Amino acid sequence: MPISNAQIAKVFYRIAELLDIKGENPFKVRAYEKAALVVESLSEPIEKIYQEGRLMQVPGIGKSIADKIGELIETGKLSYLEELESSIPAGVVELLKIPEVGPKTAWLVYKELGIKSIEELEEAAKEGKLRVLPGLGPKTEENILKGIERLRRFGERVPLGIALPFARQVVEWLKERAPIDKIEPAGSLRRRRETIGDIDILVTSTNHLEVMDAFVSLPIVREVLAQGETKTSVITDMGIQMDVRVVEPDCFGAALQYFTGSKEHNIHLRKIAQDMGLKISEYGVFRGDERIAGRTEEEVYNTLGLPYIPPELREDRGEIEAAKEGKLPHLVEFKDIRGDLHIHTKHSDGHFTIREMALAGKRMGYEYIGIADHTKGLGVAAGMNEEEILREKEEIERLNEEIEGITILAGVEVNIKMDGTLDIDEEVLDQLDFVIASVHSAFKQPKDVMTERICRAMEREVVDILGHPTGRLIGKRDAYEVDGEKLIDEALRTKTILEINAFPDRMDLPDILCRAAKVKRAKFAINTDAHSIDQLNLIEYGVATARRGWLEKEDIVNCLPVEELLKLFKKK
Ligand SMILES: [Zn+2]
Ligand SMILES: [Zn+2]
Incomplete structure (x- = not known):
């Protein structure tokens, strides 16, 4: 099984x-x-x-x-x-879906008030019945209500970091079990949106029935909604819907284009087709009854007088206009990335040594990696003090003499304290190759205080990179209240690099802000924040976010050779 x-x-x-x-x-x-x-x-x-x-x-x-x-x-x-x-009522576990409800609270409201569902909790919070319980107050009730609202707003969307490996696994299984020629997940997954509503997989095959039989018998299928010869829909055990469509090879490109969307992008394309006296659908581009394109996506776009538009751009946010004028960006690709600058090791809460992470970076094909362990203010993550930071730096120097083929850069991820100061002596930070500064505490400060706090940190000459700039955790925690516009302006003025943290529940800086910052010519670093060797692979989510933000390799500092990168760090 x-x-x-x-x-x-x-x-x-x-x-x-x-x-x-x-x-x-x-x-x-x-x-x-x-x-x-x-x-x-x-x-x-x-x-x-x-x-x-x-x-x-x-x-x-x-x-x-x-x-x-x-x-x-x-x-x-x-x-x-x-x-x-x-041993636990199912409804109590349900309560944990609410971002603001932890296990202790769930158990407490169940034991004291007999609450076993989200609806019951909502009612109790509205009626002010929770505040009498130990440790809870009116503020908790307010937060719980907000959390329930956020849960409903999010619905059954799944983060990309879960949906993408899931879809890839299904693709592998289908390939093993049925005669498949082409297979490609389409939809928002292919556009690499940060959350996915449902998954569409397109297939060409000589045997439709075998594909559909293989699909409905996969172990991830919870419920078959409809099984047909060209389309089958199921609900997966992840709670989201998955559709498999078998299409004819002559329309594969048209179907892929159509089902990749977005809806807005496709509406715009349809209008262009109409203006040219053509019709476009999931079956192809037609002049009258004659199909004049459809086998590949390139063919579809070219027939409409456009170059191929990468899926990550297809949101009708100006990409069609840019394509018409020949001004599409040359989006950054994984192969452009020369190193990952946000890596944790056993010196804080990572699982591997510096040497192990360096060798893994070398296997990724990187020219350099940057070690950025946590600093002392972060109790839970075993942060380093000044002395330990300098010792780690010495270890890195020794390893650099010993390990061939990759350069290890000595950095830290320093905490931005509540007042915007750093939790490590600047004389020590000054001796490192680079410094990432991040907010890890007091997330609920008012907007102006938080903005001021981060700007104050960027003001420091020793700070090169602002780590996960908005602090959001997709589906779990909203970004902290911060003035994004001001943050970008201050990053520019202080020559601070904005991180695109690739961790799939962060993808932070978000795509929209990437684009806003690029317009102002900000600089970015795509980093994984890896705590283990395997997490180095998460870089693809950072690259996807950058691509959705229209970024090119010239915008990304870790596409630079190491000498130029070090010069850039010094410039500030
Ligand atoms: Zn961090
Ligand atoms: Zn980190």
Whole structure:
């Protein structure tokens, strides 16, 4: 029974959640969360690792976790999880979907008020019934109501970081199980939007029925909505809908273009076609009854007098006008990235040594990597003090003499304190190759205070890069209240580089702000914030965000050779 990495990770997150609700030992909870993270960020299918007997070699997977993975792969179930689930009412777990409700609160309102659903919690919050409970107050009620509203606004959308590996797994499975020629996920996934509503997969095949049979029998299918010869729709166990369409090879390009969208982009294209006396649909571009294009997307665009437009730009935000004038940007690609400048190691909360991360960076094809561990203010992440930072720098110098083929840059991710000062002595920061400054605390400051705080930090000469500039966690936490416009202007004035943090739940700076900042000629760094070797692969989400923000390699500092990058860091 095939099972994906994402599915197994989901099981471990679920266990962590349930243990947390029951108030179990935090270390145990943490161990399951870690296991989930490890599985989620593996670059190969865990089933393969299991079958080859290599599970225990994966860092972060011990005996007990390995056994559970084995049981899941062999039986598709986990008895431990079933036991846990039966000991807690389902509605209580539901409450955790609300961004503002943690396990303690969920358990408390259940035990004290018998609340077992989001609706019941909403009512109690509105009626002011929660404030009598220990540790809760009117402010909590307000936050919970806001959280419920945000949950409803988000609906069943799934972050790209979950949907993309999920879709890729389905593509792999279909290829193994049916005769498939071309296969491509379309829709907002192909445009790399940060959240995905449903997943569309387009296929060409000599045997439609076999494709559809293979699809509906995949283990991720929770419910088959409709099964037909050209289109089949299911609800997946991730809660989102997935459609597979089998199209004729002569219309594959037209179908891919049509189902990639966006709707607005397609409406604009249709108008252009009409003005030329043509018709465009998912079957092709037609003059009268004659199909004059449809096999490839290039063909479709060219027939409309346009060059090919990359999917990430297709939002009708000026890309069609730019295409007409031959002014489309040459979007940055992964191969342009020469190094990753935001990497954590065992010196703070990363899982690997500097040497291991450097060698992994070399395998990625990078010329350099930048180590940026946390500093002391961040208690939970084992941050470094001044002395430890200097010792890490010495270690990096030694490793640079020893390791060939990649340069390790010595940096830190320093905390921006509540008042905008940094939590490390500037004389120490001055000795490093570069400094990332990030907000990791007091997220709920009022807008003007937060804006002032960040601007004050960028003002410091030692600060080269502003880390994850808006602080949002997609689907979990809104960006902090900050004046984006002012932030960009101040970044320019102070020559501070804006990070595009590639972590899929961050993708921060968001695409829209990337574009706004590019117009003003800001500089960017696409970094992963990797805490493990596998997370270096997350760079693709940063590249996708940059591409959606119209960025070219000239805008990105880590597309520069190391000497030029170091010069740029010094310039400030
Ligand atoms: Zn950070
Ligand atoms: Zn970080």
